[in-house]
Amino acid sequence: xxxxxxxxxxxxxxxxxxxxxxxxxxxxxxxxxxxxxxxxxxxxxxxxxxxxxxxxxxxxxxxxxxxxxxxxxxxxxxxxxxxxxxxxxxxxxxxxxxxxxxxxxxxxxxxxxxxxxxxxxxxxxxxxxxxxxxxxxxxxxxxxxxxxxxxxxxxxxxxxxxxxxxxxxxxxxxxxxxxxxxxxxxxxxxxxxxxxxxxxxxxxxxxxxxxxxxxxxxxxxxxxxxxxxxxxxxxxxxxxxxxxxxxxxxxxxxxxxxxxxxxxxxxxxxxxxxxxxxxxxxxxxxxxxxxxxxxxxxxxxxxxxxxxxxxxxxxxxxxxxxxxxxxxxxxxxxxxxxxxxxxxxxxxxxxxxxxxxxxxxxxxxxxxxxxxxxxxxxxxxxxxxxxxxxxxxxxxxxxxxxxxxxxxxxxxxxxxxxxxxxxxxxxxxxxxxxx
Amino acid sequence: xxxxxxxxxxxxxxxxxxxxxxxxxxxxxxxxxxxxxxxxxxxxxxxxxxxxxxxxxxxxxxxxxxxxxxxxxxxxxxxxxxxxxxxxxxxxxxxxxxxxxxxxxxxxxxxxxxxxxxxxxxxxxxxxxxxxxxxxxxxxxxxxxxxxxxxxxxxxxxxxxxxxxxxxxxxxxxxxxxxxxxxxxxxxxxxxxxxxxxxxxxxxxxxxxxxxxxxxxxxxxxxxxxxxxxxxxxxxxxxxxxxxxxxxxxxxxxxxxxxxxxxxxxxxxxxxxxxxxxxxxxxxxxxxxxxxxxxxxxxxxxxxxxxxxxxxxxxxxxxxxxxxxxxxxxxxxxxxxxxxxxxxxxxxxxxxxxxxxxxxxxxxxxxxxxxxxxxxxxxxxxxxxxxxxxxxxxxxxxxxxxxxxxxxxxxxxxxxxxxxxxxxxxxxxxxxxxxxxxxxxxxxxxxxxxxxxxxxxxxxxxxxxxxxxxxxxxxxxx
Numbered sequence: 069x070x071x072x073x074x075x076x077x078x079x080x081x082x083x084x085x086x087x088x089x090x091x092x093x094x095x096x097x098x099x100x101x102x103x104x105x106x107x108x109x110x111x112x113x114x115x116x117x118x119x120x121x122x123x124x125x126x127x128x129x130x131x132x133x134x135x136x137x138x139x140x141x142x143x144x145x146x147x148x149x150x151x152x153x154x155x156x157x158x159x160x161x162x163x164x165x166x167x168x169x170x171x172x173x174x175x176x177x178x179x180x181x182x183x184x185x186x187x188x189x190x191x192x193x194x195x196x197x198x199x200x201x202x203x204x205x206x207x208x209x210x211x212x213x214x215x216x217x218x219x220x221x222x223x224x225x226x227x228x229x230x231x232x233x234x235x236x237x238x239x240x241x242x243x244x245x246x247x248x249x250x251x252x253x254x255x256x257x258x259x260x261x262x263x264x265x266x267x268x269x270x271x272x273x274x275x276x277x278x279x280x281x282x283x284x285x286x287x288x289x290x291x292x293x294x295x296x297x298x299x300x301x302x303x304x305x306x307x308x309x310x311x312x313x314x315x316x317x318x319x320x321x322x323x324x325x326x327x328x329x330x331x332x333x334x335x336x337x338x339x340x341x342x343x344x345x346x347x348x349x350x351x352x353x354x355x356x357x358x359x360x361x362x363x364x365x366x367x368x369x370x371x372x373x374x375x376x377x378x379x380x381x382x383x384x385x386x387x388x389x390x391x392x393x394x395x396x397x398x399x400x401x402x403x404x405x406x407x408x409x410x411x412x413x414x415x416x417x418x419x420x421x422x423x424x425x426x427x428x429x430x431x432x433x434x435x436x437x438x439x440x441x442x443x444x445x446x447x448x449x450x451x452x453x454x455x456x457x458x459x460x461x462x463x464x465x466x467x468x469x470x471x472x473x474x475x476x477x478x479x480x481x482x483x484x485x486x487x488x489x490x491x492x493x494x495x496x497x498x499x500x501x502x503x
Numbered sequence: 504x505x506x507x508x509x510x511x512x513x514x515x516x517x518x519x520x521x522x523x524x525x526x527x528x529x530x531x532x533x534x535x536x537x538x539x540x541x542x543x544x545x546x547x548x549x550x551x552x553x554x555x556x557x558x559x560x561x562x563x564x565x566x567x568x569x570x571x572x573x574x575x576x577x578x579x580x581x582x583x584x585x586x587x588x589x590x591x592x593x594x595x596x597x598x599x600x601x602x603x604x605x606x607x608x609x610x611x612x613x614x615x616x617x618x619x620x621x622x623x624x625x626x627x628x629x630x631x632x633x634x635x636x637x638x639x640x641x642x643x644x645x646x647x648x649x650x651x652x653x654x655x656x657x658x659x660x661x662x663x664x665x666x667x668x669x670x671x672x673x674x675x676x677x678x679x680x681x682x683x684x685x686x687x688x689x690x691x692x693x694x695x696x697x698x699x700x701x702x703x704x705x706x707x708x709x710x711x712x713x714x715x716x717x718x719x720x721x722x723x724x725x726x727x728x729x730x731x732x733x734x735x736x737x738x739x740x741x742x743x744x745x746x747x748x749x750x751x752x753x754x755x756x757x758x759x760x761x762x763x764x765x766x767x768x769x770x771x772x773x774x775x776x777x778x779x780x781x782x783x784x785x786x787x788x789x790x791x792x793x794x795x796x797x798x799x800x801x802x803x804x805x806x807x808x809x810x811x812x813x814x815x816x817x818x819x820x821x822x823x824x825x826x827x828x829x830x831x832x833x834x835x836x837x838x839x840x841x842x843x844x845x846x847x848x849x850x851x852x853x854x855x856x857x858x859x860x861x862x863x864x865x866x867x868x869x870x871x872x873x874x875x876x877x878x879x880x881x882x883x884x885x886x887x888x889x890x891x892x893x894x895x896x897x898x899x900x901x902x903x904x905x906x907x908x909x910x911x912x913x914x915x916x917x918x919x920x921x922x923x924x925x926x927x928x929x930x931x932x933x934x935x936x937x938x939x940x941x942x943x944x945x946x947x948x949x950x951x952x953x954x955x956x957x958x959x960x961x962x963x964x965x966x967x968x969x970x971x972x973x974x975x976x977x978x979x980x981x
Contacts, residue, residue: 262596376544378547379544379571383594421591427587427589428591428592430592431565431569431589432592
């Protein structure tokens with residue numbers, strides 16, 4: 069079987085992307101849920117890239133913290149945004165790779181000829197994570213809820229089912245692996261130790277992310293990608309709020325480890341909890357041309373991978389990136405831009421180390437030579453999640469948009485994206501410029 | 504079947520009482536046994552100390568790091584580059600200690616692995632003492648000791664070198680008895696020239712919780728049998744067709760379960776009259792029952808006919824069926840003699856011989872159940888011991904004849920295993936059998952099944968013609 073993807077008869081192109089500013093959790097966007105954030109981004113996208121409403125076929129949305137009462141966030145966005153009811157919609161979840169997965173599905177729909185115009189993206193509101201009532205309550209009260217009028221004896225039976233009165237407290241949402249119980253930061257802390265990534269390297273990487281993001285903001289490079297969000301209380305949010313232009317190695321080095329006593333991960337070199345939404349407009353190439361829209365990029369390949377979450381939880385991109393490159397028929401050295409989602413500086417540096425390791429390539433990829441070293445000059449050229457924040461489902465469309473816009477500037481032909489995700493998953497995609 | 508002392512030994516109050524009373528009652532350590540099928544990283548995060556200095560660094564570095572172990576390399580010189588390379592690939596960078604450095608306070612080791620392939624004289628054996636004397640206290644409860652050496656039968660070795668290589672076996676046998684009370688085990692592995700690539704799977708198995716009841720055992724790896732091209736680390740028996748005799752109960756039932764858990768399709772064979780329990784086992788393992796009297800004159804023909812239905816030869820053949828007909832020789836009936844020999848040895852030979860022509864696939868695995876009694880002898884078991892010793896001779900003689908086809912043939916000699924059979928023993932005999940072993944307890948049927956699974960796996964191609972004890976380090980027997 070050839071590793072190269074067969075060239076689809078129809079090519080899906082990216083017309084453009086938009087995102088809300090990314091804002092620290094429990095701040096400006098606290099009273100906007102993931103649906104409201106998504107609606108804001110989708111409306112802005114369709115204003116910036118006007119498409120006759122009747123041309124819209126589908127919306128594919130990615131999210132991690134899905135509202136229990138309306139888990140198909142995508143459909144709610146279509147309805148709340150006032151899009152035609154005919155625009156069908158779905159919601160996908162693949163942890164932090166949900167956004168990229170939504171785009172991959174949108175592209176596939178177009179390539180298979182099922183759709184011509186698709187909005188794909190994702191959002192998350194960590195401020196609106198639901199507090200979960202232990203299942204014990206649910207199971208104890210279920211007979212009453214289903215039956216209607218209950219006798220005192222039945223109430224006593226419910227109480228007796230709840231006994232012993234332990235584990236009845238609602239649980240605080242935490243980003244912990246279901247199978248291992250390990251919090252993601254703890255997993256990244258172990259990766260740092262095992263891959264010998266020291267604190268100084270992590271802090272330096274985090275600082276660069278902030279400085280590059282700050283430079284992009286200052287130069288207006290993000291203006292094209294951002295929309296203004298008006299919050300419920302009338303506040304207007306224009307820009308990302310987590311980026312620190314003035315951060316320094318000295319400041320970062322003063323932060324205390326947060327996941328282990330003698331650890332190396334701090335709030336400075338780990339991603340903050342964030343609220344936000346991002347989306348892209350995907351079309352078949354013919355449709356874009358016929359609507360007079362200029363495509364910015366197309367997709368050469370997607371790849372997804374899985375590793376043992378108990379081993380190195382966030383190593384997925386070290387396997388997914390080579391897979392996507394192979395499908396695209398490219399070597400890492402031939403790719404102009406590399407954008408890695410920065411969950412933790414330690415995680416990105418671990419993945420980069422493995423991409424550059426002959427030993428890893430031999431043992432884990434069955435190749436003689438390393439995938440390649442990544443030149444820092446072409447890696448995360450406008451910063452990454454460490455500086456901008458990471459509203460889980462939104463990150464995929466955020467990275468794809470930034471890369472597509474960068475390609476459209478004309479200096480590079482291709483870009484590769486890598487995203488790690490809970491569950492030991494990795495995701496990757498190769499984009500190419502459309503001239 | 505429950506072992507009262509083992510249960511009581513888990514209680515701190517009981518332990519305290521025994522200590523206070525000064526009763527010389529050795530407390531067995533409860534053995535950790537693996538759950539579910541083989542894991543990709545059975546040694547995840549386990550610190551493993553390797554005393555380097557031989558020529559096995561590359562094989563060990565790869566085997567240990569890919570199994571998830573955190574290597575600690577004790578070496579008089581710079582560690583071999585393989586430790587850094589494999590360490591990088593699996594993010595298990597080695598910690599390095601000088602040969603004269605003492606272990607740091609609080610250091611624990613799941614295993615101590617000594618590469619003795621460079622030892623070549625009696626004086627060089629001092630290396631064993633120098634390594635284990637300071638590091639043995641770091642060995643965890645339920646830990647492992649491996650001593651690796653050259654093949655003493657290598658004609659290129661001088662008698663002195665061969666003596667040195669053989670010395671490792673004696674060292675391990677004694678050490679097994681010393682560490683057994685802590686539930687730890689010790690093994691010697693000798694590696695024939697050219698068989699280095701066969702080391703990894705065996706190390707992975709012996710250090711895992713699938714080998715808890717094996718100890719004091721020499722393992723001889725050879726390159727006699729061509730290695731299979733693919734050695735999967737999980738689901739090693741996927742798409743394999745297996746036949747287990749005596750599968751209705753006890754050890755046979757456990758073997759059927761283990762083989763099926765690793766992916767094999769298991770034909771469960773037992774004698775007429777056992778249809779009900781046999782059907783239950785076959786259903787539980789997703790296999791098929793085969794009812795057959797293996798001592799009947801037409802058994803071989805009936806079996807090959809039954810197999811023909813599958814349109815493919817067997818990949819795994821496990822001769823587990825066995826019976827005892829105990830009586831001292833003077834009082835034994837000739838029927839008792841005939842039955843024991845026919846089931847335990849006659850059927851093994853007849854059926855295997857019949858299957859050799861077309862009934863066994865290339866790279867097939869044949870495993871026969873022998874017994875420690877066959878190696879050591881037992882009052883009232885002349886018939887049984889004769890048959891079980893015969894099995895040892897059969898695998899030894901058959902192995903070289905089928906080696907070219909990639910087929911391995913081995914025997915397992917179980918010691919005291921907690922089954923229906925042993926539960927019926929008089930309590931005094933049973934207690935003696937349990938306690939007179941390095942681990943101070945009996946084994947479970949699954950301990951035998953775990954070893955069968957390993958021998959049946961593609962990674963066990965380095966072992967053939969051997970009779971391996973699974974006895975918890977019984978004090979009797981050679």
